[in-house]
Amino acid sequence: MKTVKLGTSDLMVSEVCLGSMTWGNQNTQAEAAEQIDYALDHGINFIDTAELYAVPPSKETSGLTETYIGQWLAEHQSKRGDIILATKIAGGGIPWIRDGAGIDGAAIKVAVEGSLRRLQTDYIDLYQLHWTNRQSAHFGKHWPGQVDPRKTDVAAERETKLGILQALDELIREGKIRHVGLSDDTPWGISEYLKLAEQHNLPRMVSIQNEFSLLHLKDAPYLIETCVFEDVAYLPWSPLAGGALSGKYANGAKPSGCRWTMQQRNGIFRDTSFSHEAIAAYKAVADRHGLSLTQLSLAWVYQFAGVSSTIIGATSMAQLKEDIGAYSLSLSEEVLAEVDTVIKRYPQPF
Template sequence: MKFHPLGHSHLKVSEVCLGTMTWGIQNTQVDADEQLAMALEAEINFIDTAEMYPTPPNEKTYGDTERILGHWLNRHQHLRGQLVIMSKVAGGGLSYIRNGSGLSGDSLTEALHDSLARLQTDYIDIYQLHWPNRATPHFGKHWPGKTDPRKTDVAAEIEGMRDILVAIDKAIAEGKIRHWGLSDETPWGISAYLKLCEEMDIERPVSLQNEFSLLHTKDWPYLIEQCVLENIAYLPWSPLATGILTGKYIDGERPPGSRWTYIQRQGLFRDKQAAHEATQRYQQLAQAQGISSAQLALAWCRQVPGVTSTIIGATSCKQLLENLKAFELELSSSTLKQIEAVMHHYPAGF
């Protein structure tokens, strides 16, 4: 396992981050324990969760992923100092989480208190803002006409960011979080926070989580360049595009228990013909190399300049083992050129 600096922090994290969002719906506590044991055996020291998890989010299971991880942490307290644990405060839009209110200093403080209790730990290494208050081109809204930045009240947005940063600064001073990061952000949002941090003398964000995969490359190269030059760790989530890149959903297939068999809060906006056609092409490339299409996608993501650690999840140890083996692979220049050819033909899968 290779390790990389996490942005400007002193932390070093494994190039694989264990995602946990299936724990509580698709996975039980026993499953989670098995996955964590396998991750530790592979020398993974990086774990990602969120108060909103598991997904698809719903009121009944809200917070259960943190509870499952917390139950494990309580039984393995001697390992806490060896791990880098990230969690996220939810933004607005979910009525059962703080009445659907957006992010603010008060909501962050309340959410952090509750997350620490569920995780059964005194501190969170990286506390992230799960999504911004304003409408942004994420979650299927990256096509023209889906968002209108002219409708953003910039002054109100900046004032809200100030309020959030005051709460973050207080949490760092109290030792409740070590560092903080962003998620599902844009270049403007990153720049605004960096400017405010300098103005307010508050620690800068150390990381950014955004969706990134062979089917969804909108951050490359421009946003990733900003992260690299500003010393912010770039952490791709959903590198398998919610499982499409495994090939399991081709021809309308819905394997029992798979993520797409559950009701989706935002609909299956990734279920597009181009995504499936591109996946079939990637499957052919992978078969020629004697690897799975999932491994091809993960190995590709790993080698993108600027990627610090890739967040992977699995619903079984068999899947997790297959995914972990991808990080032992080095794709040849010939294979990378063939991948590039497919990307030229399918520049945006969904």
């Protein structure tokens, strides 16, 4: 598996990143360890987690995914240097995490200490802001009228961002984190952090992870252009649209234990009639070319221009093997043209 430089950092990460948000809910400690071992054996050196996880979030499972990874690290101390470990501070609105408060400098210092303790490590390679303090168009809120930017106090946003960067700078100087990144942000958010970093000689955001898949294309082309031009690594999350692009929910199916059977913090926002029509159309393309829907969907994201490393997740080893196996596929011009036809028919299906 190829590696790529993570933005302007000195980190070389695999082009596939192992996501972990089901660990502690749908997956046990032993299953998480098996996934880590398999991923490392197949060239993946990049693991992403968050203080919020497992997902769906709950007070009982909060931080449990980091704990699972920490247990694996404690049992494989010699491999810590082989792994690029990323985690995230939760944004506001989670009552059991810092009483639901948003992200500021003080919260970051508390959150980093908690993550380091659960992860059983002295440092975090990439520390990310899970979502913005301001209301943004993420998590299914990208339709007209759902977010009004005029309600954001821009001056207050900039002041908070400066405090965040100053706290991150202190933590880097202390050796507790190496690099910093964003999650679920916008071109404006990226640009503001980069501008503040340059103005005040503070850490530069080296990456952003946002939702991106055949069902969720709003980052192309504008946000991805910002990432390419500013050398910010783009890390798609949910490339299978929460599992929908595996085809498991076709014809109204809701397999036991799958994510759509569980209460979600932002609802099952991908479950729309247009989504199901789009999924069926993509499956028809995959069938015509001897591919599974999962292979088609992942290979399309893996080779999308401007993508640095794609965050995958699995609840079974069979799923993980298929996800990683899709990395070696190269979609032909004919397949890509057929995919484009479906995209034009269903550009925003949920």
